[in-house]
Structures are given as structure tokens and as C-alpha cells.
Amino acid sequence: MKTVYTCFCTDVIHEGHLNIIENAKKYGRVVVGALCDKELIRFNKFPTTTLEERVKLYKEIDGVDEVIVQNDSMYNDVIASLKPDYVIHGDNWKEGPESSIRNNVVKKLAEYGGEVIDVPYTYNPKVKKIDAQLKEKLAMPEYRRKRLRQLIEMGHVVKTIEAHSGLTGLIAEKTVVEHEGQLYQFDAMWVSSLCDSTAKGKPDIELVDMTSRFRTIDDIMEVTTKPIIFDGDTGGLTEHFVYTVRSLERMGVSAVIIEDKKGLKKNSLFGTEVKQTQATIEEMSAKIAAGKAAQLSDDFMIIARIESLILEQGMEDALARAFAFVEAGADGIMIHSRKKDPAEIVEFCDKFREKDKKTPIVVVPSSFNTITEDELAAHGVNIVIYANQLTRSAFPAMQKTAEDILRYHRAKEVDDRLMSIKNIITLIDEL
Ligand code: SPV
Ligand code: MG
Numbered sequence: 001m002k003t004v005y006t007c008f009c010t011d012v013i014h015e016g017h018l019n020i021i022e023n024a025k026k027y028g029r030v031v032v033g034a035l036c037d038k039e040l041i042r043f044n045k046f047p048t049t050t051l052e053e054r055v056k057l058y059k060e061i062d063g064v065d066e067v068i069v070q071n072d073s074m075y076n077d078v079i080a081s082l083k084p085d086y087v088i089h090g091d092n093w094k095e096g097p098e099s100s101i102r103n104n105v106v107k108k109l110a111e112y113g114g115e116v117i118d119v120p121y122t123y124n125p126k127v128k129k130i131d132a133q134l135k136e137k138l139a140m141p142e143y144r145r146k147r148l149r150q151l152i153e154m155g156h157v158v159k160t161i162e163a164h165s166g167l168t169g170l171i172a173e174k175t176v177v178e179h180e181g182q183l184y185q186f187d188a189m190w191v192s193s194l195c196d197s198t199a200k201g202k203p204d205i206e207l208v209d210m211t212s213r214f215r216t217i218d219d220i221m222e223v224t225t226k227p228i229i230f231d232g233d234t235g236g237l238t239e240h241f242v243y244t245v246r247s248l249e250r251m252g253v254s255a256v257i258i259e260d261k262k263g264l265k266k267n268s269l270f271g272t273e274v275k276q277t278q279a280t281i282e283e284m285s286a287k288i289a290a291g292k293a294a295q296l297s298d299d300f301m302i303i304a305r306i307e308s309l310i311l312e313q314g315m316e317d318a319l320a321r322a323f324a325f326v327e328a329g330a331d332g333i334m335i336h337s338r339k340k341d342p343a344e345i346v347e348f349c350d351k352f353r354e355k356d357k358k359t360p361i362v363v364v365p366s367s368f369n370t371i372t373e374d375e376l377a378a379h380g381v382n383i384v385i386y387a388n389q390l391t392r393s394a395f396p397a398m399q400k401t402a403e404d405i406l407r408y409h410r411a412k413e414v415d416d417r418l419m420s421i422k423n424i425i426t427l428i429d430e431l
Contacts, residue, residue, distance in 0.1 A: 002028030004117075005084035007070050008058055009035045011049045014130045016090060016122035021063045023119045024088045032058045033070035033078055041156060043073055043097070043176055043183030045225070046147055048137055074101055074181060079108045086114065090121035100178040132431075138225035141252025146299035147227040148254035151187055152360050157373050158383040160229060161390065163189040164199045168390050169220035170428070188254070188383075189224065191217055193231040194267055195391040204267040206233045210244055217251060223428075229303075229362075229385070232256040234265050234279070238287045242294035245302065255301035256291075257334050257362065260284040260308075260321060268310045269366065271338050278311055281321055285328035292329035303332035303362055309344055310336050315351070322352055332360035332382070342368035346379050353380040 004024040010017060024030045034054045040047050047054070051069065058067045070078050075087065087109060093102045106116050137143055151158045163169040169189060176185045194204045196216050202208055217228060230248055235241040235258035248256055259268070262279040270276070279287075284304065291302045304325035308318035322333045335348045345368055349361055360382040365371060366389075373384050397417075404414045419427075 002085040003031060003082060004028050004086045004088055005031045005033060005078060005082060006088045007033040007035055007075065007078070008054070009040055009044045011047055011054065011057075012130055012134060013057060013061060014122075014127050015124075016127050018061070019122050020088055020090065020119055021061055023117070024086075025063045027086050027088070027117070029065045030063055031066045031068060031082060031084065032061070032064050033068055034058055035073065036069055036071050037154060038156065039071065039073040041151070041154070041187065043185055045134075046138060046150075048134065048143065073183060074104045076104070076108065079105070079114075083112060084109075084114060086117050088117040088119060091118040092121040094118060097176045097178045097183050100181065100183065104181060135225055139221065139252075141250065142297075144221075144225065144227055144252040145249065145254050145297065148188060148229065148301060149299055151227070152382050156187065157377045157381065158187045159184075159373060160188040160190045160383060160385040161186045162192045162195050162385075162387050163220050163224075163228075164192065164195040164216060164391065166219045166223045168195075169224045171390065173224040173226055186226065188227045188229055189220060190385045190387055191220065191228060191230050192387050192391075193233050195388055196231075198391055198395075204265075206236070206265050210236075210240075210247075214247060214251070217248075217253060221252065227254040228252075229255045229257060229383070231387075232258045234259055234261050235287050235291070238290045241287055242290055245291045245294045245300070246296070249295055249297055249300045254299070255303055255332070257303040257305050257332075258284075258287065258291075259305035259334075259336075260325075268307060268336050269338050271310055272312055276307070276311060278307055278313065281324045284321070285324055288325055288328040288330050301331035301360075302329070303334055303360070304328075304330035305334040305336060305362075307336060309348070310338055315344065315347060318348055319351055322348075323355065326356060326359050330359070332362055334362035334364070336364055338367045340367055340370075342371040342376075345371075345376075349376075349379040349381060 004027045006020055006024055008017060021030060034051060037047055037051055055067050058064060087105050093099060109115060161172045163172045172186050172189045176183055196213055197204045197208050200208055230253050260279045261276055263277045266274045266276050288302055288304055306318050306321045308321060335345060337345050345363055361380055362383040363376060363381050364385045364387045366387055376384055401414045405411050
């Protein structure tokens with residue numbers, strides 16, 4: 001009896017999956033793989049059910065002989081242990097980043113004479129609706145809000161990219177890349193005060209008010225499902241911050257990061273070139289405690305950002321603040337630096353982790369950009385935020401296009417570097 005294997009990434013069974021099983025049965029014994037959470041998150045979408053629930057769901061399908069867990073999205077583990085004669089899949093994996101998975105499966109099966117069977121993917125209104133319902137569930141505030149904590153608890157380094165509009169939100173949501181045989185995507189979005197202000201042509205000095213910042217969050221939330229970390233600047237007056245916390249929670253934002261500065265806030269990357277005043281430990285702790293007392297859900301996180309290294313106050317000051325802010329109730333610590341060398345960040349993380357093994361650490365490697373996510377994780381970092389790279393890449397591209405149109409009195413010379421008209425009008429999915 002031949003073995004036919006298929007891998008499911010789904011939380012809901014629809015006729016497309018049943019069609020695969022029906023086809024699989026014709027070739028032999030049907031084994032279904034349930035992809036583990038870690039790999040689902042890496043390139044597919046966050047599961048809304050547990051692995052155990054998915055295994056149970058797949059076992060109940062008529063025609064399924066066995067369900068196993070697949071731990072590698074590239075199928076290497078399953079092919080080595082099960083040696084299936086066939087791997088069957090919807091033909092949608094022939095295109096896009098998933099084609100690299102198919103190529104790997106074809107190669108591995110060929111080593112012993114196995115084969116891939118592609119069945120036409122089931123596109124119909126019912127299947128489309130189920131997919132949309134699943135996506136909508138992920139976008140709902142109560143599901144989206146808790147996802148940041150879930151990612152951290154899974155021990156996953158939360159790769160976070162800046163978003164300041166619906167469009168940049170879509171880039172954060174949808175970009176998947178294949179590299180050296182693995183697929184990667186971002187886990188979360190950072191609503192940066194710098195980029196939100198810059199997009200509005202305003203300086204990053206808490207000038208863009210909260211109502212406007214909430215509009216940006218809304219625009220992003222309308223078209224995405226990934227969790228959001230909000231850059232709350234100083235948090236403003238404590239009396240105002242408690243309202244901000246409630247609003248963010250209600251919207252489904254997962255975390256706010258507030259920095260220990262007071263008075264006129266300037267962007268940290270100015271360092272000591274401009275006047276910036278650090279709040280005292282007592283002032284910042286009181287704000288954190290008030291925010292924690294105000295929040296109503298258990299999911300929401302208030303993360304304290306320490307500016308001691310930016311303001312050249314030394315490592316001891318940074319560490320003392322970190323422990324004090326955790327004591328005051330902070331759910332995480334963000335340590336910032338504008339040095340090119342990551343040494344002081346690494347030193348902080350190692351010293352913090354000597355005493356505190358659990359509290360999540362967040363870093364923003366804009367200046368110290370040579371260190372990789374894995375290296376940061378090895379020093380205890382949980383969340384890595386790419387805080388401004390989308391804005392910094394888009395702005396020069398737009399500026400150059402504007403200059404060249406002026407220079408040549410027409411748009412032909414810039415055309416080669418533009419997205420095609422067809423792609424721009426189909427970029428946004430319609431319902
Ligand atoms: C932001 O993105 O607005 C930040 C991070 O606060 S930084 O610009 O590095 O200060
Ligand atoms: Mg900021």
C-alpha cells in the first residue's frame with residue numbers, strides 16, 4: 001500500500017481540503033500533517049486554534065488514516081521519517097514564495113522515486129468567505145491584542161516593522177520572502193512616532209496629537225491582522241496616559257512603549273545634540289503604575305523605554321531604571337542606543353538577564369544595525385523593531401522621481417523604476 005501525504009495549515013476544513021483528501025485516497029493510505037505553531041507563524045498565519053485541536057480536527061475527516069505533526073515547513077522532517085510515495089497539495093503552491101517549498105519537496109521525493117501531485121486549488125465564493133472569516137477573526141481586537149504576548153511566550157523573536165499607513169501596514173502584513181530554503185515574514189507592526197509624524201510632514205516632538213495617531217492605527221488595522229506595538233512617546237501627562245491606555249486596549253493594540261523623558265520630547269537619535277530631559281525613576285514609575293491600574297484586559301502590555309544610554313547617563317543608571325520600572329509594573333523593557341556598535345546593548349541585556357530571566361526586552365537596532373535577530377535573541381532579546389526603514393527607503397525614491405520629472409519635463413525617464421500601472425491598480429485586494 002502506497003502512502004500519500006498532505007500538510008494542512010488550516011484552522012477550518014473547507015471543501016478545498018476535502019477535495020485534496022478525496023484525490024489522495026485514490027493513491028493509497030492518507031497521512032495528514034498538522035504544521036506546528038512555530039512554522040505556521042514563520043510564514044503562514046497565526047493559528048486561532050491549538051495544535052492539539054488541529055490534530056483532532058484533521059483526524060475527524062473521512063478518508064484520513066493518520067495525522068502526524070510536521071515541524072519543518074520545508075517538509076524535510078516528514079519526508080525523512082515517513083518516506084511518502086506521494087505528496088499531494090493544491091496547485092497554488094506552484095507560485096509565489098511557497099514554490100520554494102514545492103521545489104524542495106520535489107527534490108527530496110526524487111531521491112527515492114516519490115512524486116508530487118498538484119490538484120487544482122478550489123477557488124469558489126464559499127472557500128473565499130471562510131478564508132475571509134478566518135482573517136477577520138485574527139483582526140478582531142480581542143484576538144489581535146493578545147497575540148504579542150502569545151508570540152513572546154512561544155519563545156519566538158518578534159520581528160516588528162514600522163507601519164504608518166494602510167499601505168505600509170499591507171507591506172508588513174503580506175511580505176513573505178524565501179531565503180536559503182526558508183520562508184520569513186514579519187510578526188508585528190510598530191506605529192513609530194517618528195514615521196507617523198514624518199508622513200504628516202511634522203517633527204517628532206509629540207506635536208501629532210493622540211486623536212490623529214489613533215487614526216493612523218485605524219487605517220492600519222482596517223487592512224491587517226498582525227499585532228501592533230504603539231510608540232507612545234513620553235505617554236504625556238499621567239492623567240492623559242490612563243485614557244490612552246484604555247483607548248489602545250479597546251482598539252486591539254497589543255502594547256504601548258513609553259520613554260522616560262519629560263518636557264519637550266525630541267527624537268532619541270539626536271542623542272545629546274539637543275536638550276532632552278529624563279524623567280526621574282519616581283515620575284516614570286508612577287506613570288507606569290497608573291497605566292497598569294487603568295488597563296482592563298490582561299493582554300495589554302505597557303513597556304518602559306529607558307533613555308539612559310541615549311542621554312549618556314551610564315549603564316548602572318539604565319539597569320537601575322529597568323529594575324525599578326519592572327517593579328512598578330512594566331510588562332517589558334525597551335533599551336535604546338544610538339551607537340553603531342551593539343556592545344552597550346548587549347552588555348545591558350546580559351546584565352539585565354542575570355537578575356531577570358523573564359521580563360521581555362525590546363530593542364530598536366537602527367544605529368547598531370550589524371547585529372542579527374538571532375544574536376540579539378542569544379542575549380535575551382524578545383522583540384526586535386525595525387523602526388523607520390520603510391520611510392527611509394520610500395522618501396529618497398519619491399524624491400528622486402520628483403527631481404527627474406522636473407529635470408526631463410516628462411515621466412518617461414523614471415518609468416523603468418516604477419511599479420507597473422497594472423500592478424498598482426491591482427495592489428489592493430477588493431472584497
Ligand atoms: C520611533 O520610531 O519613533 C522611535 C524609535 O521612537 S527612534 O526613532 O529610534 O527613537
Ligand atoms: Mg518615537
